[in-house]
Amino acid sequence: MSWAIRFATALAGIAVLAAPVPAQSILPHPEQPFRGKIGLRPSDSKKDFPEGVKAPKGAPNILLILTDDVGFGASSTFGGPIPTPTFDRVANNGLRFNRFHTTALCSPTRAALLTGRNHHSVATACIMEAGVGYPGYNTLVPQSKRGVGDILKLNGYNTSWFGKNHNVPDWQSSQAGPFDLWPVGLGFEYFYGFVGGDTSQWAPAIVENTKPIEPPEDEADYSFDRDMANHCIDWIRMQKAVAPNKPFLAYYAPGTAHAPHHAPKEWIAKFKGKFDHGWDKQREMTLAKQKEMGIVPADTKLTNRVPGIEDWDSLNADQKKVFARMMEVYCAALAHCDHQTGRVVDAVEELGELDNTLVIYIMGDNGASAEGSAQGLLNEMTFFNNIKEPFEQVLAKIDDLGGPMTFNHYPIGWAHAMDTPFQWTKQVASHFGGTRNALAISWPKGIKARGELRTQFHHVIDIMPTILDAAGLEQPVSVYGVDQAPVEGVSMRYAFDDAKAPSKRSTQYFEMFANRAIYNDGWVATTTPTTPPWVSIAEATDPIDGYKWELYNVDKDFSQSNNLADSEPDRLRELQRLFYIEAVKYDVLPLDNSKVERLDVSNRPSNIRGLSEFTYYDGMVRIPEGSAPDLKNKSFGISAVIEVPEDGAEGVLMTQGGRFAGVGLYLLEGRPVFHYNLCGVERYTVAGKDKLKPGKHVVTLDFNYDGGVGEGGEATLSVDGKKVDSKKLPRTIAFRMSLDETLDIGEDTGTPISEDYEVPFKFTGELKKVTINITEHKLDKEQLQKYREGRLKAALAQ
Numbered sequence: 001m002s003w004a005i006r007f008a009t010a011l012a013g014i015a016v017l018a019a020p021v022p023a024q025s026i027l028p029h030p031e032q033p034f035r036g037k038i039g040l041r042p043s044d045s046k047k048d049f050p051e052g053v054k055a056p057k058g059a060p061n062i063l064l065i066l067t068d069d070v071g072f073g074a075s076s077t078f079g080g081p082i083p084t085p086t087f088d089r090v091a092n093n094g095l096r097f098n099r100f101h102t103t104a105l106c107s108p109t110r111a112a113l114l115t116g117r118n119h120h121s122v123a124t125a126c127i128m129e130a131g132v133g134y135p136g137y138n139t140l141v142p143q144s145k146r147g148v149g150d151i152l153k154l155n156g157y158n159t160s161w162f163g164k165n166h167n168v169p170d171w172q173s174s175q176a177g178p179f180d181l182w183p184v185g186l187g188f189e190y191f192y193g194f195v196g197g198d199t200s201q202w203a204p205a206i207v208e209n210t211k212p213i214e215p216p217e218d219e220a221d222y223s224f225d226r227d228m229a230n231h232c233i234d235w236i237r238m239q240k241a242v243a244p245n246k247p248f249l250a251y252y253a254p255g256t257a258h259a260p261h262h263a264p265k266e267w268i269a270k271f272k273g274k275f276d277h278g279w280d281k282q283r284e285m286t287l288a289k290q291k292e293m294g295i296v297p298a299d300t301k302l303t304n305r306v307p308g309i310e311d312w313d314s315l316n317a318d319q320k321k322v323f324a325r326m327m328e329v330y331c332a333a334l335a336h337c338d339h340q341t342g343r344v345v346d347a348v349e350e351l352g353e354l355d356n357t358l359v360i361y362i363m364g365d366n367g368a369s370a371e372g373s374a375q376g377l378l379n380e381m382t383f384f385n386n387i388k389e390p391f392e393q394v395l396a397k398i399d400d401l402g403g404p405m406t407f408n409h410y411p412i413g414w415a416h417a418m419d420t421p422f423q424w425t426k427q428v429a430s431h432f433g434g435t436r437n438a439l440a441i442s443w444p445k446g447i448k449a450r451g452e453l454r455t456q457f458h459h460v461i462d463i464m465p466t467i468l469d470a471a472g473l474e475q476p477v478s479v480y481g482v483d484q485a486p487v488e489g490v491s492m493r494y495a496f497d498d499a500k501a502p503s504k505r506s507t508q509y510f511e512m513f514a515n516r517a518i519y520n521d522g523w524v525a526t527t528t529p530t531t532p533p534w535v536s537i538a539e540a541t542d543p544i545d546g547y548k549w550e551l552y553n554v555d556k557d558f559s560q561s562n563n564l565a566d567s568e569p570d571r572l573r574e575l576q577r578l579f580y581i582e583a584v585k586y587d588v589l590p591l592d593n594s595k596v597e598r599l600d601v602s603n604r605p606s607n608i609r610g611l612s613e614f615t616y617y618d619g620m621v622r623i624p625e626g627s628a629p630d631l632k633n634k635s636f637g638i639s640a641v642i643e644v645p646e647d648g649a650e651g652v653l654m655t656q657g658g659r660f661a662g663v664g665l666y667l668l669e670g671r672p673v674f675h676y677n678l679c680g681v682e683r684y685t686v687a688g689k690d691k692l693k694p695g696k697h698v699v700t701l702d703f704n705y706d707g708g709v710g711e712g713g714e715a716t717l718s719v720d721g722k723k724v725d726s727k728k729l730p731r732t733i734a735f736r737m738s739l740d741e742t743l744d745i746g747e748d749t750g751t752p753i754s755e756d757y758e759v760p761f762k763f764t765g766e767l768k769k770v771t772i773n774i775t776e777h778k779l780d781k782e783q784l785q786k787y788r789e790g791r792l793k794a795a796l797a798q
Contacts, residue, residue, distance in 0.1 A: 027154040027479045034632045052666035055247050056472035060443060062249040065341060068164060068258035070364030073420030078438040079290030082331045086342035087440055090361045092451045094442030098295055099457045102366050104427055104512045106436035107166045109365040110461050114147040116464030116485035116487040120587045127197055128170050130598035141181060146226050146320040146479040148464045149187025152249045160237045161188040162232045163253035171606050174374030174627035179589040184209050192231045198255055199740040200688045201262035202404040203751050212622035214452060219266045225254055233347040240351050241791040245734035252344060253456050256337035259409035261404050263332035275327040278312030281415035284421040294453060301561040307415045308532050322398055326376045326410040329402035355444040357468050360463060365437040370425035370533040372409030379407045381661040382679045384596055384736045386536045389681055399508040407660040411535050413697045421559040425535035430526035432560055446470060447496045454495050456503035461489035469493045509582040510586035514593035516545040518579035525575035585743050599735045601630050612774045618746035618767040628656060628743040632733055635705040635775040638665050639698055641768040646694045649765030653747045658741035661733055664753030665701050674701045675754040676729055684716045688724035710734030745770050
């Protein structure tokens with residue numbers, strides 16, 4: 001081949017490479033060819049900078065707001081009792097959607113929201129802490145299903161995420177990562193929030209990008225909702241100051257109103273006495289208001305009270321007092337959160353950006369939560385560990401509700417009332433009480449309507465396509481070299497200016513914990529729940545054949561009040577078949593109705609699987625439970641090698657968990673102490689009587705487990721191999737230490753294990769190392785002695 005032919009071939013190849021590809025279909029955008037001129041000298045050459053990626057002209061800013069555990073009938077915007085003026089503002093400046101749906105649980109809704117795919121399609125059938133090894137359930141969102149963060153960032157947007165994450169796999173949430181499924185790995189350039197399922201307003205487990213940080217200790221009236229709003233406002237202002245023509249995506253996801261229901265005292269006081277009428281009357285009041293506002297059809301019926309929820313009038317005076325107070329606190333939490341959200345909207349308006357900002361405000365990632373039991377909770381961790389709180393304890397702490405000493409949750413009756421007019425609650429994907437959420441969208445530049453209602457049937461997977469449509473962007477076929485699977489949602493933009501447009505979503509499946517439903521052209525077939533959402537351990541029911549089915553014509557029966565299963569058996573069978581077709585298509589199988597059993601960390605991968613000894617050093621803090629030694633349902637030992645100075649020492653050696661569940665080994669006024677906090681219901685302390693003398697010591701706690709799940713064992717505290725105290729612990733934590741507290745060495749982050757000290761309670765001596773040993777089985781007396789001697793020898797060998 002001649003040089004001329006080779007040269008022509010090379011030029012042809014260059015021409016192919018330089019040819020334009022379909023707009024936005026490959027991300028990142030291909031590199032641009034140099035369009036200047038290269039000569040021997042600058043005078044013979046022409047400069048040319050590659051042009052940066054720019055969003056389509058006129059593309060709107062995106063403010064995507066998602067609250068937590070808020071039912072359809074909670075907000076004033078949708079006829080509920082809780083004042084939400086910011087939600088009102090968005091709705092009155094645009095549209096309300098009254099047939100919008102979520103997945104019935106936190107992580108799945110959030111994964112579907114950001115990717116535009118069904119929750120099983122993106123491996124998020126359940127919360128991160130309950131992932132198991134099936135394609136739809138393993139919590140590892142595929143790289144072939146990249147979401148809105150990547151797409152907008154790579155098309156010229158600045159992107160940020162504030163508040164709740166709950167989309168990082170349980171074993172990847174530590175400082176070791178990997179970080180590809182953290183917000184910063186999903187196209188969000190800045191993250192300020194928390195990674196787990198919930199967190200305290202007063203002592204939140206904050207992460208900035210990938211680094212854990214502590215909230216300010218000197219801010220007396222600190223709350224995370226206000227802190228989060230401040231950070232979001234600062235980010236938007238900075239972004240518009242330095243790149244005024246560049247649109248932004250701000251994903252604003254408060255942890256409110258998930259438990260714990262925390263609110264400033266002055267906000268709680270605003271609602272004193274507002275709920276003394278009880279949950280039954282509240283449901284009637286809410287439905288009447290919804291009809292008056294036109295939120296629901298005039299013929300909508302109030303569904304029956306869910307079995308297991310008591311008649312308000314049957315309660316005694318103490319129960320009514322406590323339960324009304326719990327609802328006051330919940331109301332205050334959501335109202336305060338909406339107020340902080342309003343500050344963010346105000347900031348956008350002050351910048352002159354509100355007219356071209358698409359504000360999508362989803363009130364709740366699922367229905368209201370009934371995980372608070374029939375009597376409410378002082379501490380949500382009792383639910384996750386199947387531990388009952390005595391009502392006397394709850395009554396005694398009524399004035400603490402909403403404050404830092406509780407991790408509180410309201411009773412199931414209020415959850416049902418907040419889902420008016422529907423049956424059931426969060427977790428129950430078969431009924432609209434679990435899946436129908438209030439939605440408001442405003443975009444003055446792009447939506448002509450003001451304060452109108454839209455009734456098209458839609459699902460959370462439709463939000464990402466709507467954002468891309470509004471931004472003038474296509475769904476890419478390739479992102480970072482990975483071919484992309486089709487988006488399963490549809491854009492809702494067609495309904496913005498046409499109230500009568502037929503719904504573009506004709507079919508949608510729902511499934512959570514084997515509760516399931518299928519919507520098709522105005523009809524819904526649903527299973528009847530076998531285990532109510534306030535029961536943490538599911539009944540042993542076959543997930544396929546153990547469920548009855550119901551049938552509703554929801555075009556005529558808005559609230560699912562008239563079960564037509566007996567009169568329409570053929571239609572029911574047809575919809576059942578359709579459910580299983582969709583289930584196969586979207587990786588819903590196998591159906592699994594187990595619940596807290598899935599929380600066990602042994603269900604998921606681990607960086608420390610198979611290891612029995614772990615060594616940590618002073619200052620290692622914020623190690624999440626999914627990456628820490630599992631101290632539940634087994635024997636274990638904790639040894640700390642310390643140096644006590646001449647003037648004595650105290651402080652934390654090791655803690656896991658915090659005020660609401662966990663274990664801790666520390667010195668208090670020089671004396672060694674081991675404290676076991678059984679979800680605040682019981683507390684067990686093993687302590688030495690004497691202060692440790694100056695010099696080197698090995699402080700050891702051995703726990704010899706009796707076996708079983710959540711059973712007891714013997715805790716023995718030793719110093720330099722000599723026993724100083726022992727105690728029988730009758731019960732232990734069965735399933736989960738915490739959702740937001742961590743393993744800490746040399747200090748205690750978050751909240752204290754015991755009220756004997758205040759955080760951080762840093763150790764004032766020298767902490768050389770802490771070793772944790774795991775022994776799966778119970779040891780006899782001789783084995784235990786040899787085990788202790790061996791560990792002491794190893795510790796002293798440093």
